Amino acid sequence: MTIRFTEDHEWISVDGDVATVGITTFAQSQLGDVVFVEVPEAGRALTKGKDAAVVESVKAASEVFAPVDGTVVEGNQAVVDDPSLVNSDPQGAGWFFKMTLANPAQLDGLMDQAAYDAFVEGQH
Amino acid sequence: MSSETDSPLLVTPLNALHRELGAKMVPFAGYDMPVQYPLGVLKEHLHTREQAGLFDVSHMGQVILRGDGVVDALEKLVPGELKALKEGRIRYSFFTNDQGGILDDLMIANRGDHLFLVVNAACKVADIAHLTAGLPGIEVEYLGDDRGLLALQGPVAATVLARFLPEVATMPFMSMVNASLKGIPVTIARSGYTGEDGYEIGIDADRTEDVARLLLAEPEVTAIGLGARDSLRLEAGLCLYGHDIDTTTTPVEAGLTWAISKRRREEGGYPGDAIVRRQLAEGAARYRIGVQPEGRAPAREHTEIQDANGQTVGEITSGGFGPSANAPVAMGYVTAGNAAVGTPLSLIVRGKALPAKVASLPFVPQRYYRG
Numbered sequence: 001m002t003i004r005f006t007e008d009h010e011w012i013s014v015d016g017d018v019a020t021v022g023i024t025t026f027a028q029s030q031l032g033d034v035v036f037v038e039v040p041e042a043g044r045a046l047t048k049g050k051d052a053a054v055v056e057s058v059k060a061a062s063e064v065f066a067p068v069d070g071t072v073v074e075g076n077q078a079v080v081d082d083p084s085l086v087n088s089d090p091q092g093a094g095w096f097f098k099m100t101l102a103n104p105a106q107l108d109g110l111m112d113q114a115a116y117d118a119f120v121e122g123q124h
Numbered sequence: 125m126s127s128e129t130d131s132p133l134l135v136t137p138l139n140a141l142h143r144e145l146g147a148k149m150v151p152f153a154g155y156d157m158p159v160q161y162p163l164g165v166l167k168e169h170l171h172t173r174e175q176a177g178l179f180d181v182s183h184m185g186q187v188i189l190r191g192d193g194v195v196d197a198l199e200k201l202v203p204g205e206l207k208a209l210k211e212g213r214i215r216y217s218f219f220t221n222d223q224g225g226i227l228d229d230l231m232i233a234n235r236g237d238h239l240f241l242v243v244n245a246a247c248k249v250a251d252i253a254h255l256t257a258g259l260p261g262i263e264v265e266y267l268g269d270d271r272g273l274l275a276l277q278g279p280v281a282a283t284v285l286a287r288f289l290p291e292v293a294t295m296p297f298m299s300m301v302n303a304s305l306k307g308i309p310v311t312i313a314r315s316g317y318t319g320e321d322g323y324e325i326g327i328d329a330d331r332t333e334d335v336a337r338l339l340l341a342e343p344e345v346t347a348i349g350l351g352a353r354d355s356l357r358l359e360a361g362l363c364l365y366g367h368d369i370d371t372t373t374t375p376v377e378a379g380l381t382w383a384i385s386k387r388r389r390e391e392g393g394y395p396g397d398a399i400v401r402r403q404l405a406e407g408a409a410r411y412r413i414g415v416q417p418e419g420r421a422p423a424r425e426h427t428e429i430q431d432a433n434g435q436t437v438g439e440i441t442s443g444g445f446g447p448s449a450n451a452p453v454a455m456g457y458v459t460a461g462n463a464a465v466g467t468p469l470s471l472i473v474r475g476k477a478l479p480a481k482v483a484s485l486p487f488v489p490q491r492y493y494r495g
Contacts, residue, residue: 032160032164032165032166032351033164033165033166033167035166035420035422035445035447036420036421036422036445036452038421038474054474056421056422056445057165057445058165058166058169058351058352058355058444058445058447059159059165059351059354059355059444060424061422061424
């Protein structure tokens with residue numbers, strides 16, 4: 001399983017033909033208490049860097065962008081029903097959606113864990 | 125939010141304490157202010173409704189007005205009933221412009237030999253210029269950053285403060301006294317911006333941190349940031365200047381006519397009085413309303429409001445998630461024909477029309493001390 005990160009603080013975990021996408025531990029800590037999540041429906045075509053989902057804290061709304069091109073397989077109803085999962089388990093049960101990859105080579109342009117950790121360090 | 129970027133941020137007397145407490149600091153109205161502490165906005169909000177929260181509001185403007193005829197003079201700038209304001213009592217009012225728009229909202233206390241005003245941080249420079257120009261012969265003393273201001277808010281605020289000052293337990297809502305808190309001279313007002321019982325405590329800047337630490341040492345008290353201050357006041361249906369009221373909104377449109385007495389309605393004598401009087405008689409074209417979205421999605425400021433036929437009828441001016449309401453809550457302006465409680469509306473959020481209704485304000489019951 002490969003995990004990659006975007007500069008917008010999404011993570012994408014690839015397992016075979018399907019990838020799972022969410023926001024990082026750092027992103028949720030910056031957002032604060034998540035009170036609303038909107039996830040894409042199965043079958044929706046996603047474009048790298050474009051809107052895919054919505055996450056809102058008490059104070060503000062943020063977009064979650066598609067890390068790569070592909071098609072939604074499933075949105076996570078559990079985070080819609082309980083948005084606090086994004087805070088309590090952002091890189092586990094708080095995932096947003098699963099997608100197929102139209103162009104797996106796009107993963108090569110994303111950061112690995114070490115590069116993302118360094119990127120976050122530079123944000124402080 | 126202010127967007128001045130080049131000028132260095134001002135600090136309140138609690139700046140070091142905020143950092144010690146682990147606050148996330150943001151620029152607000154030119155000040156470096158805590159938006160939240162490690163507890164987070166949601167829990168800070170709920171803590172204030174359940175126990176007591178301590179807010180640093182030292183960025184607000186504290187002003188003293190002195191001189192012969194000061195009450196008559198200030199009535200020329202605000203529609204508030206000041207002549208009937210007894211010594212030791214506080215009134216909410218607003219500075220109006222010639223169009224009946226609101227330049228700022230403020231608290232006015234009669235302190236016997238002077239009037240004491242608290243104005244919004246973002247407006248205070250303009251307010252002081254407005255007061256100086258509009259009150260010839262009156263001394264306008266801006267206490268500036270020499271004076272701190274703390275708010276202690278919540279259902280046990282009175283219990284906590286009475287441990288230091290037993291007499292505050294029975295202070296009337298919207299009254300103000302001088303006191304000595306562990307030897308520190310303070311002013312204490314029974315007022316606030318959360319819908320809860322509570323106090324606003326004025327202290328010399330060099331003793332503000334001492335008072336803050338005394339209160340934070342009480343087990344029921346925790347520090348609360350600007351994030352929860354905003355969600356608390358929104359649930360309480362209270363206006364945020366620059367958002368829910370501004371120079372383009374009149375007191376009638378904003379639903380603030382309760383702050384204009386019968387005498388002032390009849391006599392006028394403040395900027396824009398003719399427009400306000402006409403709107404009182406004939407009604408305004410639009411009104412501020414509470415908005416209750418039916419789903420879970422918050423509707424933020426500037427969200428378009430449509431009627432049942434898809435016509436644009438207004439805009440959200442404050443919106444977010446209400447932690448105590450456990451639902452999205454909002455305020456905005458709609459055309460007069462759509463302002464009745466229960467009227468169905470649509471909110472255009474990310475291109476989709478979400479169902480909502482006009483709601484009565486506040487979203488949570490106000491729990492001010494009524495004796």
